[in-house]
Each structure stands twice: as structure tokens, then as C-alpha cells.
């Protein structure tokens with residue numbers, strides 16, 4: 621039996637006593653290690669602005685398909701629009717039942733922005749920065765339990781190649797491949813992922829006991845999970861969390877969600893930490909090298 625997902629207040633880390641900060645960091649580490657997930661409350665991200673962002677992305681996805689397709693750029697899906705039926709999980713043939721928009725760091729690859737809704741760029745840009753800051757704080761908290769210098773992850777991932785994904789899962793089309801679900805079981809590529817709670821349920825996590833469980837989190841909480849890159853540098857001491865999004869009971873129900881994938885800088889070396897080396901660790905690879913390898917595996921490159 622896995623332990624339940626911890627619910628932690630980010631304010632304990634930001635504003636708490638030394639004791640509170642340490643308890644936060646230890647609980648974060650233990651929950652990620654044992655359940656792969658943590659639920660963050662009191663995270664300080666402006667909630668009314670967050671709800672507005674959901675309205676704005678719903679307006680964007682409601683635009684005509686041809687207009688959205690104007691924002692398909694390049695083939696690697698790292699910026700702009702990716703249409704329904706394109707991405708599939710690694711090792712799965714059936715495509716996921718979703719369309720999405722990616723925002724990244726302009727300095728690494730320039731963003732594209734839709735002409736409408738008018739507030740898209742400002743509000744989505746704000747959310748990117750807020751989640752980037754929150755994600756780096758979580759990584760900073762992990763440096764205690766991982767016995768690393770406090771600035772370790774700021775150097776690896778500050779100004780990194782992180783991606784905010786705005787997701788729309790439309791009503792399930794009648795002709796959908798019966799093998800397809802909204803998002804097939806997968807692990808995220810990056811260090812950690814932050815999910816600002818979605819507009820509807822459906823997210824499930826594969827427990828270390830092999831059981832799928834629906835994620836239950838209070839409204840407005842942020843769910844954080846560990847990705848492949850964190851697993852790699854800890855030699856699976858913090859394993860990447862397998863998760864999926866299942867289809868709704870009512871096939872007409874739509875769903876929006878906004879995962880933020882916290883990535884290292886492209887040239888940062890993903891090197892197994894010394895305390896986890898036992899000969900079974902993966903070889904060193906740059907953030908960019910690992911990303912390219914994984915994008916090929918999910919049909920985005």
C-alpha cells in the first residue's frame with residue numbers, strides 16, 4: 621500500500637520558521653519518492669487571475685480550427701498550437717484525445733501568440749512566470765533532503781527550457797479510436813511538473829502498488845509530480861510518476877488543464893548525483909539531448 625499523497629502548504633516554506641521549512645522539504649521529498657505526487661495549497665498564485673486564464677484559454681480553443689492551425693509552427697510542437705490527434709504517449713500507437721498550446725522561454729525559442737483573445741499573451745505570460753517561480757522553489761526545497769547546495773537547481777533550471785502547456789480535451793468524438801483516451805499513461809520528460817487544478821476530474825496516478833487512483837485535490841491547489849529528468853539524476857530514487865487522463869463518464873464533458881513542465885537549461889548536464897551512483901545510473905546527457913530523444917518517442921519531432 622502506498623502512502624497517501626501529502627498535502628503541503630507552500631507558505632510554510634516561504635514564510636515559515638526554520639523548523640516548518642525543514643518539515644515542508646522533508647514531506648515534499650518523501651511524498652514525491654513514495655507516491656510520486658504532492659498537493660500544494662497556499663501557493664500564493666493569484667486565484668482570480670488563474671480562473672480568468674482558464675476562461676481565456678477556453679475562448680482560444682473555441683476559435684475556428686483553421687485559425688488555430690495558423691499557429692502551428694515547426695514540427696517539434698514546442699511553441700504554439702498542436703492539433704487534436706497528434707501526440708501519443710511513448711510506446712502507445714493510439715493518439716491522445718487532446719489539442720494544446722505551448723508557451724516557452726523566448727530567449728530559447730521565440731513564442732508565437734494568437735491574435736485573439738486579446739488578453740492571451742499577458743495572462744498566459746504571467747502564469748508562465750508564476751509557475752516557473754513556484755517550481756524553482758520546490759526544487760530549492762528538495763536540495764535539503766538531497767544534500768545539495770541550495771542554488772543547485774537554480775543553476776540547472778533557472779531560465780530553463782520550461783514549457784507551459786494549455787490543454788483542451790474536447791467532447792469525445794463519435795469516431796474516436798476506441799483505443800484512445802484523453803492522455804494515455806506516461807511520465808513527463810522534465811524535472812517536475814506543476815498542474816494548476818484542472819477544470820474537471822480525470823487525472824489518475826499509478827501507485828507504486830500498481831493500482832490506478834484518481835487524484836483528489838482541493839479546488840485551486842497545485843499538483844506537483846516528478847518527471848524523468850529528476851528520476852535520472854537521482855537514479856530513480858525519486859521515480860518519475862506514471863499518470864493518465866481518463867475519458868469522462870459523459871462523453872460530451874470537456875476539460876481544460878494547464879501543466880507547467882519545469883525543464884533545465886538546454887546545455888545543463890543531467891548527471892546522476894554522487895550519492896545515488898551505484899553503476900546502474902544512466903550516462904550524463906544534456907537537457908536538450910534528453911528532450912530530443914523523448915520528443916521523437918512521442919511523435920512531436
Ligand SMILES: O=C(O)CCC(=O)C(=O)O
Nearest residue numbers: 787803818823865877879
Ligand atoms: O491534463 C492533465 O491533467 C494532465 C496532462 C498531462 O499529464 C500532460 O500533458 O503531460
Ligand SMILES: [Fe+2]
Nearest residue numbers: 806807808863
Ligand atoms: Fe503528464
